[in-house]
Amino acid sequence: MARSHPGHLPGRLGLAALLLASAAAHADIDVRVSGLDGELLTNVNQRLGIRADAKREDLDVALVEALHRQAFEDIRVALQPYGYYNPVIDGRLQGEAPEWRARYRVDPGPRTVIDSVELRIDGEGSAELQPQREAILQRLRAGEPLRHTRYDxxxxxxxxxxYARGYLDARFTRAQMRVLADENLARILLHFDTGRRYRFGAVxxxxxxxxxxxxxxxxxIEPxxxxxxxxxxxxQFALSDLGYFAxxxxxxQRESAEDGVVPIVIRTTPRARTLYNFGVGYGTDTGARIGAGAEVRRFNRRGHTGKLETRLSEVKNTARGEYRIPVGSVIGETLALAAELTTERLEDGESQKWGTELSLSRTPGDWQRKLYIGFTHEESELGSTRQRADLLTPGVALTRNELDDPIYTRRGWSLFVDVxxxxxxxxxxxxxxxxxAIVRGVLPLGERARLLGRAEYGANLVEAFxxxxxxxxxxxxxxxxxRGYAYQSIGPRDEQGAxxxxKFVNTYSIEVETRIWNDWxxxxxxxxxxxxxxxxxxxxxGIGAGLRYRAPVGSVxxxxxxxLDDRDGGSGSGVRLHLGVRVGL
Known part of the structure; x- marks a missing residue:
């Protein structure tokens, strides 16, 4: 049995008089628990009502004494989930209004151990659940310290x-944890009946x-x-990701099940057929920009979709349209026809091009694969050289992602390859x-920081560069x-320095990011x-530092x-400002 020692308390009248004399002061209780550490101390502190109510504005002598008396029971209850049923608690309430001191010294006493475990599984699925039974018996063994969480x-x-195996009526016919507190022993009895197995009905x-x-x-779902x-x-995830339903x-329909067959009803609400968007912004590589577009979520009852968008900026202007036809049974597998018109101002020249592309996107296994063939007409000026060319380019692009969060990734990697x-x-x-090829990765550094990396390599094998x-x-x-160098400013130069x-590109980046305050x-x-x-x-x-803000759309x-390196022309000198939003990696 636990022994409780309330300790010496001032007389009620004296405390009441002092409280009235100090009515303007803010009442408070200084609560301290000794003799415990780790999870025991944490749970006791969370359970103690006298600690939770220590700063109540209506504290008076009667309430403080009541909270002190209740603290002994709070401590006992807080220790029981860890198997301690016979603690010795010495508690004292000292001081006077408006400041009291509550001190509790706790000896948790002997720990209750498991004396016996009886776990029986009956019903149609008893054989299937034997692996789970064995795993449970490894955690609930005779002689092991009692922990309520393991039982739960x-x-x-x-x-x-x-439930995951279709036994929807499964239940415990008996579930008992009997604690013999005087003997510091616990006996566990679990009888489980799986009932019948259910199957999917018509969808x-x-x-x-x-x-x-x-x-x-x-x-x-297959009937x-x-x-x-x-x-x-x-x-549910697949149909939601299609984009057709709001x-x-x-x-x-379990209540309508017959002979263990459950009908399934899927109810949907359609999204608006067309979504319009408009935006303005600024990017370091593009300067001030403005964009507008429309997304057609369904052209017809076959689920064909499309998109039209225009982006205008100081550096690059683009107009693009795309028509997509879903194929296969995996989200994102489409046959698409796209057309695009682009004008771009380069570091030492400009480019104008228009083209069209036919592509087939599939998802074999964990990879996203895009087979495409495109035709492009391009007119460009680089330094003193003017070019006019048509290109017919078949190709393949492969993408794979393993991310713990598609918006703000703390652990994961991605790979993109195009040929x-x-x-x-x-x-x-x-x-x-x-x-x-571009590979990106991120690893957590503790709870507040992450390490990001990126590597890129590109190669052209060309007959006449x-x-x-x-x-x-x-x-x-x-x-x-x-970063630190202007957009597309690094590369071979002609005789005029343009x-x-x-033929080749190779870049790397490593970044350490840490959260400082809230989302900043x-x-x-x-x-x-x-x-x-x-x-x-x-x-x-190049080196640098930056500010981060975690927004719902990504990391601003x-x-x-x-x-760190000077180049001819000095275009790499000074400090450059970069603005952007990172989504995922």
Whole structure:
């Protein structure tokens, strides 16, 4: 039994008089617990009512004494989940209004151990749940210290495992943890009945905007299959990600089940057919910019979609339209036809191009694959050289992501690889093969910081480089390259010193970012990279620091970057401001 010692208390009348005399002062109770540490101390402090109410404005002598008396029971209850049922508590309330001192010294006493465990599983699914039974018995063993959380976790694990296998009626027929406090022993009795196994019935989809077969091919629920809650979630995510529906509910009709077969009803609300957008902003690489566009979420009942957008800026102007036809049964698998018109001001020249592209996007396994063939007409001026070229370029692009959060990633990586080319006299002025790979990664550094890295390598194998249009050449510098240097300002130069681009590009970046206060943070970074006609380009370096703000759309970044290497023309000198938003990696 616990022994309680309230200690010496001033007389009620004396305390009341002092309280009245100090009515203007703010009452307070200084509460301290000794004899415990770690999770025991933490749980006691969280449970103590006298600590939670220590700064109440209505504290008086009667309330403080009542809180002190209750503290002994609070401590006992707080220790029980860890197996301590016989603590010795010495408590004293001292001081006077408006400041009291409550002191509690606690000896948790002997710890209760598990004396016996009886775990029995009956029903149709008893054999399937044997692995879970064995795992539970490894955590609840005779002689082990009693922890209530392990008992609760065992019950949850068994119920969840049964439900995940289609045993919707599974229940505990007996669930008892009997504590023999005087003997410091606990006996656990768990009897579990799985009941019958359920299966999926007919699937009914309530929607009127698409042909039934368009939606059905994304449904992973198969009538007659074992009832699997994960299949319900997979279907809900898949149909939601299609972009056709504003809301979506999957409702198992368990009350209508016959012979263990559960009908499924999917209710949907369509999204507006067209979404219009308009925006203004500023980017370091593009300068002031303005954009407008429209997204057609469905052209017809076959689920065809499209997008039209225009972006105007000081450096680059783009108009693009795309028409997409969904194929297959995986989100994002499409056949698309796109057209684009672009004008761009380069470091030492300009480029104008228009083109069209036919592509097929698929997702084999964990990879996203895009096969495409594009035709581009481009007119460019780099330094003193003017070019006019047509290109027919088939290619393939591969992407893979492993991210813990698609918006603000703390652990993960991504890889992008693109290979395309052209053949002389097949609507192209020269033969070439161009490839580029970009890998990004992030790791957490404690709870508040993360380490980000990026590496890029690109190579052109070209028959006649002088015939290669500007859009197919490699440059470095700018927001997504080597900060501290102007956009596309790094690369080989002609005799007049104008940057004309190279056959190879190689860039790296490493950044440490930490959260300082709420959603605000700071970063330090180091970049290096170069573009050249040599497979191992000379790497120019840049360093900098930045401010970060974690917004719902991603990480808003304001960076100041300084180049460490001087170049001819001095375009890499000074400090450059970079503004942008990072989404994911």
């Amino acid at each position: 976790d065992a019950k949850k694990a068994l119920s969840s495992a049964a 009914s989809i309530e929607q009127e905007v698409l042909d039934a077969d368009v939606v059905e091919r994304y449904v992973t 007659g299959a074992v009832y699997d809650p994960q299949k319900l979630l997979d279907t 809301s979506l509910e999957i409702l198992p 395309h080319g052209a053949v002389r006299d097949v609507l192209s002025p020269t033969s070439f093969v161009s490839s580029r 002088g015939e290669l249009p500007a859009s197919q050449r490699f440059f470095a510098g700018g927001d997504q390259s080597v 940057v004309i681009g190279g 943070g700071a970063a330090l970074f180091y970049d290096l990279g170069g573009a050249d006609d040599d497979p191992a380009p000379k790497l120019l370096q 970044q304001v960076d100041l970057a300084h180049p």
